[in-house]
Amino acid sequence: MTDVTASPPVRRLTDWDLPRLESLAAEYETPLYVMDRDRVKENYVRFSSAFPDADVMYAAKAHTGTAVLEAVLEVDGTIECAAWGELQRSIDAGADPNELQYTAVNPPDRDLDYAAELGAENPGLTITIGAVDTLERLADRGYDGRIAIRINPGIGTGHHEKVATGADAKFGIPYERVPEVADRVREEFDLVGIHAHAGSGVLTDDLEDHCEAIERVGEMARRVGDDDLEFVDVGGGYGVPYREDEPPLDLEKTSDMVRDAVGELEAQLKLEPGRYIVADAGLILTEVNTIKEAPDTTVVGVDASLSTLIRPAMFGSYHPMLNVSAPDREPIEATVGGPVCTSADVFAHDRPIAELERGDVLAIGNAGSYGYELANQFHSQPRPAEIALEDGEARVVRRRETLEDVTRLEK
Known part of the structure; x- marks a missing residue:
């Protein structure tokens, strides 16, 4: 079983290796989902250790990615499914x-x-x-x-x-x-x-x-x-x-x-x-493309959108953000939004963030739970790639969609 004695009970954005995140954004492009399989295992073991006599089943709907399901199974976890597709994906992962x-x-x-x-x-x-x-x-x-x-x-x-x-x-x-x-x-x-x-x-x-x-x-x-x-x-x-x-x-x-x-x-x-196991194991990397000074705020445009992460638009959810490229700059109050043509496509209003410039990489934290699961193709935007980290190594576990992927089912 994974040793969690040195594992913090919650992982903040500042706990990630920021230079590594910036290099991942450069290598795999943005927007990009990053999932840490080691953290998934740590979270499952920590939770199940608190209930030693219980059967702790991972709720697959939080994140049904094969890399995540396999990580749960590797620490002897079991899985609860809410749809037939989750059953099949769990079996395919080895359940x-x-x-x-x-x-x-x-x-x-x-x-x-x-x-x-x-x-x-x-x-x-x-x-x-x-x-x-x-x-x-x-x-x-x-x-x-x-x-x-x-x-x-x-x-x-x-x-x-x-x-x-x-x-x-x-x-x-x-x-x-x-x-x-x-x-x-x-x-x-x-x-x-x-x-x-x-x-x-x-x-x-x-x-x-x-x-x-x-x-x-x-x-x-x-x-x-x-x-x-x-x-x-x-x-x-x-x-x-x-x-x-x-x-x-x-x-x-x-x-x-x-x-x-x-x-x-x-x-x-x-x-x-579900959420407890995967939320802080995942984040999104997105690149700044637009800086606009408005009368009451600085609008920061990024290449992620509500089609990448819909929780802020759907639930009014708060997700922490960090300027990965320059975390030590003086903070400004920024309104961060994506390229989708609706006022709902905003990740934060007047959020204090280290000043951002075009080309900077911004991390959106706690995106491992109901992040990729709710990703969509609104505005004909291809869904992002997903990278899994384990023992310091990165691998693509979900390739970036292309426009051909978006339209391939049409006749």
């Missing part, structure tokens, strides 16, 4: 299908066809259902295997209302209906677990609300008979500090509070961290 968990959310027929067939060939696969309809559709496909029930605890937590899934009717069986659904599952399938996910981006100050939802999960598990369950899955959502002055998640406190909240269980505890 045993019998150890995968598929959390179906309003799954299309294609997804259920794939999952049912995979489960028939690999009876250890677990399918988590959040609607009775999904049970009926699985039965129609001849599936009678392992089922976990996703609970809607009625309590949502996290950094934004769009990720507070625990209070969203889209996710999970309504709380008071769970016992009757559990009875039905036991008649037709193999009920192995109870599952819930309250939200995303949870830091230490959010733990009280987060654990209130977990407490309800533990109560329901005991109500339906946890001595007859294999596991109780309290989901993920554990965050990293995006702002420079925010402290990292206190894992010791988190572990104590989660265990106290879920209570005494015969079943094994499961958790599904």
Whole structure:
């Protein structure tokens, strides 16, 4: 296992090798995603060490890149998937299908066809259902295997209302209906677990609300008979500090509070961290191309855009930034935006950053989670390349798209 004794609980932009980052930008061009596989492993081991008796599954939707999935598997991690494509990518990366968990959310027929067939060939696969309809559709496909029930605890937590899934009717069986659904599952399938996910981006100050939802999960598990369950899955959502002055998640406190909240269980505890594992393992390098003095700010134009990283436009998310080329220059207040023709294509307003000049390389931090996953081709912009770092070596794990890639599916 990876030794994390010397690994900081959060990696700031200033902890990266800045001259190396500038050389990567020169060699591989920008915008460029950089993922540190060593950091992915450190984060997984640190988190799982805080829950030594639990099954810690990496939530693949945070970053499904093969290099990341392989890194998790290399430190004996398991993987939770939310779509059929994630199941297939995990298997391609070397995961045993019998150890995968598929959390179906309003799954299309294609997804259920794939999952049912995979489960028939690999009876250890677990399918988590959040609607009775999904049970009926699985039965129609001849599936009678392992089922976990996703609970809607009625309590949502996290950094934004769009990720507070625990209070969203889209996710999970309504709380008071769970016992009757559990009875039905036991008649037709193999009920192995109870599952819930309250939200995303949870830091230490959010733990009280987060654990209130977990407490309800533990109560329901005991109500339906946890001595007859294999596991109780309290989901993920554990965050990293995006702002420079925010402290990292206190894992010791988190572990104590989660265990106290879920209570005494015969079943094994499961958790599904995603963001915590990959967020600070990744960043974006982008080149400055335009400096414009405006009446109230200095506008800095870069070649990354909301098609590269959509989180600021989608969630109003804060991402740290650093002038990699000249971090010691006097700071100015800059508004940093990309080439997309919308006012939403802005990474920061009036952010103090060491003065930038055309040709400088700017790093955008904490981009490893839901960064490349949400990258798109808006404005017909090809998606960027992705570089993986490990033991000081760099390799291309995703080549830069070309315009031909953008248009190749058109007729």
